[in-house]
Amino acid sequence: MFPWLLLALSVFAHPGTGVSPAVPPRHMDSLLDILDALESPARGGSPGTAVALGRGLGVCSTPGCRAVLGEPPGTPERPPVVTPGQWQLLTELLRHDPATPELGAVLAPDGSTVALGPLLAGIEVGLRSGGVGQPLPTLDPPADPLLAVTIAEALGTSFLLARGADNNATALGPDGCWDDVENPQNYTLRGPPSPVPDPVAIGAMDGVILGARLAREPLPVAELLRGYYRTGNGSETWRPPSSYRRRDFGALVGRERLEKEVAAVLGLLRTLLPIPELLRDVGTQEVATVARWAAREFSERYVGLRGHLHPIVPAECPAIVPRCLWGARPYRGTPSPLRPPLGSVFLHHTLEPARPCRTFGACARAMRDMQRFHQDTRGWDDIGYSFVVGSDGYLYEGRGWHWVGAHTKGYNTRGFGVGIVGDFTATLPDPDTLALVRDQLLPCAVRSGHVRPDFTLRGHRQLGHTDCPGNALFQEIQSWPGFQGTPVAPGLG
Incomplete structure (x- = not known):
């Protein structure tokens, strides 16, 4: 068992007993059980309830995300509809740690590992764009809020870090493995970590796809996720929509648009005070170079190439389990x-x-x-x-x-x-x-x-x-x- 998990278990043990509550597995089903409880109208819930709770627990803690979605509310207490074990799981998954972003991930029914931070941030942008909750702010310089909170800031940060590192530094990946796919608890990366390991990239693509859908048609988050990942229906009639994420993300966000939005969010970060350490002494031309590099590498690895001279072509390599x-x-x-x-x-x-x-x-x-x-x-x-x-x-x-x-x-x-x-x-x-x-x-x-x-x-x-x-x-x-x-x-x- 990982040291961080031992620490979390000690912190969340029942007072006076030293016994930890039963923590559900890190599976999408577990998250959906929590969302069902939070969104139940009979219990006073709504589509925005889970998103607001996620923000309070740390989903949006980076400077760019806060610039888009605002400062998070105070640290929430456990809602009565959520069990102590579910609350422990949710708190562990949504507490943001830039050094280990893969820890906030769950195993989805399609076999992919999805980081919840960018997924839920994209969902919040979609809900607010669709009229649920407070309107989104007007950003100056202009940037797409949905791309900013899901992938653009993460990509810009990762490639800024990689540009000054040694030749072995990586800005994307790797993938990883669960200790037990039937009862997933611990996820371990299979190589040197980057700020955008595969679960973050997958969560970001899903956040963009689902956020764009919610902007058109707000609906309960649990319903949205259940249909997208096809959780719990046991059907083998057709593939779940989540298995087409690379194609669908590529249709929404071409390489040129991704490059533009990475540059835009880095420009937005340069206007914040204090200026993030990574962007000090970084000029406009270097921002453009990093954005071009990041968009090219991400598109080739996860999506495929799309330029004004090229049609969409398949991803560089298919996803391998x-x-x-x-x-x-x-x-x-x-x-x-x-x-x-x-x-x-x-x-x-x-x-x-x-x-x-x-x-x-x-x-x-x-x-x-x-x-x-x-x-x-x-x-x-x-x-x-x-x-x-x-x-x-x-x-x-x-x-x-x-x-x-x-x-x-x-x-x-x-x-x-x-x-x-x-x-x-x-x-x-x-x-x-x-x-x-x-x-x-x-x-x-x-x-x-x-x-x-x-x-x-x-x-x-x-x-x-x-x-x-x-x-x-x-x-x-x-x-x-x-x-x-x-x-x-x-x-x-």
């Missing part, structure tokens, strides 16, 4: 390293499970089942595929970019094996899943140096006695860039 998040067992033995760039990508279907997985929970279970089968029944060291593609919008890390797989006998050292969850003998994956592989994964593999630009794409059946990747999918990939080779007659495997 790491092994630790889907619950992988350890690798057995010692993995053999690959020697990139490799010349081939081999496409498979999993056959079992036969149905495409459309939620994080279903895809994570499929990954664990496949790994168990590959290790326990087939006797392999690990799940055989390099990556597995779900129909939930995510790529799942198998052996990954660095280790030899067990996917295409005789060719495992020559290429990456990509499996799509489902049986595609007679039907195709949905168009979005096909596009994830064709338009994002394959270009990403080339740009990142893992695959040669002149790579060949083949179906598994071309290299062995098997029907894989299914007749329908095999016919589809013959029109994809990189496909090569005369189809081999399928066998019986």
